[in-house]
Amino acid sequence: MSTRSILIAGNWKMNMGPNDTADFFEQLDAESQKQIDGVIAAVCPPFVSLATAFDSRKSASAVKIGAQNVHFEDNGAFTGEISTSMLTEVGCDYVILGHSERREYFGEDDAIINKKVKKALLAGITPIVCVGEVLDERKQNRHFDVVKTQTAGSLEGLSASELEKVVIAYEPVWAIGTGETASPEQAQEMHAFIRDELAKLFGKEAADTVLILYGGSMKPANAGELLQKPDVDGGLIGGASLKPADFAKLVAIAAEQK
Numbered sequence: 001m002s003t004r005s006i007l008i009a010g011n012w013k014m015n016m017g018p019n020d021t022a023d024f025f026e027q028l029d030a031e032s033q034k035q036i037d038g039v040i041a042a043v044c045p046p047f048v049s050l051a052t053a054f055d056s057r058k059s060a061s062a063v064k065i066g067a068q069n070v071h072f073e074d075n076g077a078f079t080g081e082i083s084t085s086m087l088t089e090v091g092c093d094y095v096i097l098g099h100s101e102r103r104e105y106f107g108e109d110d111a112i113i114n115k116k117v118k119k120a121l122l123a124g125i126t127p128i129v130c131v132g133e134v135l136d137e138r139k140q141n142r143h144f145d146v147v148k149t150q151t152a153g154s155l156e157g158l159s160a161s162e163l164e165k166v167v168i169a170y171e172p173v174w175a176i177g178t179g180e181t182a183s184p185e186q187a188q189e190m191h192a193f194i195r196d197e198l199a200k201l202f203g204k205e206a207a208d209t210v211l212i213l214y215g216g217s218m219k220p221a222n223a224g225e226l227l228q229k230p231d232v233d234g235g236l237i238g239g240a241s242l243k244p245a246d247f248a249k250l251v252a253i254a255a256e257q258k
């Protein structure tokens with residue numbers, strides 16, 4: 001068993017306004033919000049719900065809060081964007097970067113994601129950097145090449161000590177929101193590959209500390225077998241993270257692994 005923590009992070013995507021966010025924390029039992037050794041729980045609401053998330057956490061809640069995106073400039077004429085200093089001002093611990101939905105619908109490429117990663121690190125926010133192939137790329141057996149390019153491109157220019165502050169999420173696009181999950185073996189194979197690539201780029205010591213999450217239709221019914229794999233250090237969870245009971249179950253399943 002590795003000494004790495006397990007991170008259970010909810011990506012709420014464009015769901016959960018302030019009222020739903022307050023209800024989520026109201027319904028999430030205090031037990032699930034307690035600090036569990038070796039397990040980190042986090043949710044990433046939309047920007048407008050971040051303040052409510054901080055206000056609605058139970059006192060002494062260990063649930064961390066993150067954002068789903070950030071801009072790479074400090075401030076200025078970038079209509080509709082949010083800066084890292086704004087995220088630190090509200091208290092964000094994490095920011096999801098390079099999600100496949102941002103790559104596909106908002107034209108984000110590895111160079112843009114790389115700038116955002118560097119900016120988040122400067123601000124002391126942990127970036128959760130997403131990589132993953134689409135179905136055609138897997139069918140053509142190009143999934144390792146695609147993930148290798150995304151990983152190297154998103155993390156270019158980082159030092160080994162900066163890498164240690166990064167979380168990677170492997171999210172095969174064909175498994176996102178489809179109900180089809182990568183098998184534990186497919187996830188482990190890709191996670192081990194990513195860790196090997198990180199070792200080549202940044203050294204084994206740094207690579208061994210990096211949390212590599214799996215994302216794509218993860219839910220209480222399949223989380224246990226995925227989290228048992230040695231290089232699967234947690235999950236980035238969409239749909240199942242919207243329900244307090246399922247989120248609580250995922251955290252409890254993570255706790256069983258420790």
Ligand SMILES: O=C(CO)COP(=O)(O)O
Pocket residue numbers: 011099171175176177178179215216217218236237238239240
């Ligand atoms: O995209 C995801 C998390 O970032 C996964 O979403 P689902 O868990 O809904 O498949």
